[in-house]
Structures are given as C-alpha cells and as structure tokens.
Amino acid sequence: MFSFANKTITNQKVDLPILNKKKIELFIKREDLIHTIISGNKFRKLKYNILELKKLRKRQIITFGGAFSNHLFACAYLGYINKIKTVGIIRGEELEFEELNYNLKQCQKFGMELKFISRNEYKERNNLRYQKYLLNKFDRSYLIPEGGTNDLGVLGCQEILNENDKYFDSICCPVGSGGTISGLINESKETQIVIGFSALKSSGVEKVINGFVTKKNWKIYQDDLFGGYSKIDEKLVSFINDFFRNYKILLDPIYNSKMLYKIISLINNNNHDFGKKILMINTGGLHSIKGINQKLSKKGCSIINQ
Numbered sequence: 001m002f003s004f005a006n007k008t009i010t011n012q013k014v015d016l017p018i019l020n021k022k023k024i025e026l027f028i029k030r031e032d033l034i035h036t037i038i039s040g041n042k043f044r045k046l047k048y049n050i051l052e053l054k055k056l057r058k059r060q061i062i063t064f065g066g067a068f069s070n071h072l073f074a075c076a077y078l079g080y081i082n083k084i085k086t087v088g089i090i091r092g093e094e095l096e097f098e099e100l101n102y103n104l105k106q107c108q109k110f111g112m113e114l115k116f117i118s119r120n121e122y123k124e125r126n127n128l129r130y131q132k133y134l135l136n137k138f139d140r141s142y143l144i145p146e147g148g149t150n151d152l153g154v155l156g157c158q159e160i161l162n163e164n165d166k167y168f169d170s171i172c173c174p175v176g177s178g179g180t181i182s183g184l185i186n187e188s189k190e191t192q193i194v195i196g197f198s199a200l201k202s203s204g205v206e207k208v209i210n211g212f213v214t215k216k217n218w219k220i221y222q223d224d225l226f227g228g229y230s231k232i233d234e235k236l237v238s239f240i241n242d243f244f245r246n247y248k249i250l251l252d253p254i255y256n257s258k259m260l261y262k263i264i265s266l267i268n269n270n271n272h273d274f275g276k277k278i279l280m281i282n283t284g285g286l287h288s289i290k291g292i293n294q295k296l297s298k299k300g301c302s303i304i305n306q
C-alpha cells in the first residue's frame with residue numbers, strides 16, 4: 001500500500017562557510033525524498049491513520065484545511081491511490097465562488113469532495129459535537145484532524161528518527177500543527193534538544209505538543225518569520241535559489257527555508273543553543289512552490305527555480 005515508504009532516508013551534510021568557521025556540523029534529513037508528490041511528514045502522519053481506517057472498515061476520510069494545505073493534498077492523493085473517498089472541509093466559504101488555486105484543483109483532481117465553510121464554522125473543527133455532526137452527515141467516515149495531527153499521526157512521525165540519529169545534539173524541525181515535532185520529541189534522547197520553528201505566530205502550539213509528549217527537552221521559536229505564514233520576500237527567494245544551486249536541496253518556501261534561514265542567523269549572531277551537531281529535518285512540502293510562484297509572478301517578483 002505504501003511501498004514507496006520503505007526507502008531509506010539519508011542525512012546529507014551541508015558545509016556552509018559559517019558552520020566550518022564555528023566548527024558546527026549540520027546534516028539535513030532528506031524526508032523530502034520520501035515521495036515526489038506528498039510531503040515527507042504528511043505521509044508520516046497519514047500512514048497509521050489509513051491503516052486504522054482500513055481496520056475499522058470505514059469508507060471515507062473527512063479532514064480539514066486551508067486553501068494551501070499540504071495535508072489536504074496528501075490526503076486526497078493517498079485516498080486516490082488507496083481507493084478511499086476523501087472529503088475536505090475547507091476554511092473560507094468565499095472560495096467556493098472563486099477559481100480554485102493549484103492546491104485545491106489538485107485535490108479535486110484526486111477525487112476529493114470539497115466543502116467550503118465560513119471561518120467561524122471552521123473554528124469548530126476540533127469540537128467533538130461538530131465532529132459528530134460531520135460523521136453523521138458523511139456515512140461510515142473516519143475523521144482526521146487538521147494537519148493529520150492526532151495520536152496515530154504522532155506515532156508515524158516517531159519513525160522519522162533512527163538509531164544513528166542519536167549522534168546529534170539537537171534536532172530541528174518546522175512546526176505547523178505540532179504533530180511532527182511531537183513525534184520527534186517522543187523518539188529523542190533526553191540529552192538531545194528538539195527545536196521547533198513555527199510557521200505561524202502565536203498559534204498556541206505548545207499546548208498541543210504537551211498533549212502528546214511528556215519530555216521537556218524541547219523549545220519553539222515562534223517569531224514572525226518573514227511576516228507570517230506563507231509570506232515570502234525577495235530575500236527568501238534568493239536564499240532558496242542560492243541554497244539549491246550550492247547544495248542541490250530544494251527548500252520549500254513556507255517551512256524549511258524559513259527554518260534554515262533562522263538557524264543560520266542564530267548561529268551568525270552566536271545566539272544559538274543547539275550544540276555542535278545539528279540534524280535538520282527537511283519535511284518536504286515542495287508541492288507548495290507552484291502556488292507561491294504564481295503569487296510572486298503576479299507581483300512581478302523573481303520566482304523560485306525548480
């Protein structure tokens with residue numbers, strides 16, 4: 001069912017000049033290579049959920065997301081290849097009457113039924129009564145929360161780390177809904193620190209993480225990276241393009257490029273607390289580049305080279 005996922009994921013060393021100067025080792029875990037279509041961590045979070053759905057003999061998935069959600073896309077695709085119907089509950093009723101963006105068009109292409117709801121109704125997405133209402137409305141369905149972040153999603157993310165990764169002092173990863181970092185924390189050693197870089201400002205994600213982990217060896221950087229979620233400027237575009245030219249790793253514009261930019265600036269300013277051996281999890285998300293490039297070209301800005 002997930003034959004592609006048996007791939008061995010490697011850690012690739014990157015020799016940035018600043019790292020050599022400070023005698024810091026940085027390795028990037030190439031989770032972006034798990035699959036050409038779905039983001040590394042989105043697959044990790046869906047794997048056990050889909051196995052559970054099959055066990056419970058449910059017929060369809062209901063899940064939630066915004067118009068640019070990588071999670072919705074991954075659900076639609078995995079539903080398509082596994083012959084499971086998918087229903088996406090989308091934030092923003094106005095979108096129903098606009099031309100769909102690339103992400104939602106792809107979801108639809110993979111057979112996802114899109115239901116647009118108001119931002120107010122969307123706030124109820126984690127409310128059990130609201131979820132019950134949806135489960136009644138859509139027959140024999142299995143509900144997956146926004147971002148795929150539930151116990152089974154976290155369990156899948158624990159598989160990102162392996163024995164060899166005990167070598168590192170710190171593990172860095174981008175943070176959205178908090179599922180990925182929760183899995184990494186559960187799998188980390190107490191002597192390691194897990195550092196999350198939030199793509200959203202003041203999201204209250206610490207509370208979510210605390211619901212999945214008991215260890216305390218983690219922290220979140222939650223400053224307003226590049227003006228907020230999915231915001232991008234010329235500086236970030238050239239960072240992504242330069243990095244790709246030098247290291248042949250393409251970083252996504254929403255999560256991983258912002259994280260690495262921040263790691264480098266913390267190291268530059270001697271402000272980092274990650275130790276000398278850093279493992280950065282590249283969670284993928286390359287699928288978002290197309291939509292972001294559309295936005296950039298509309299504004300007459302330079303785009304991300306692929």
Ligand SMILES: *Cc1c(COP(=O)(O)O)cnc(C)c1O
Pocket residue numbers: 039041042070071147149174175176177178179180181252255256283284285286
């Ligand atoms: C969704 C996503 C994240 C955030 O993961 P969470 O488990 O929601 O915190 C990070 N990177 C990429 C590429 C993503 O698509």
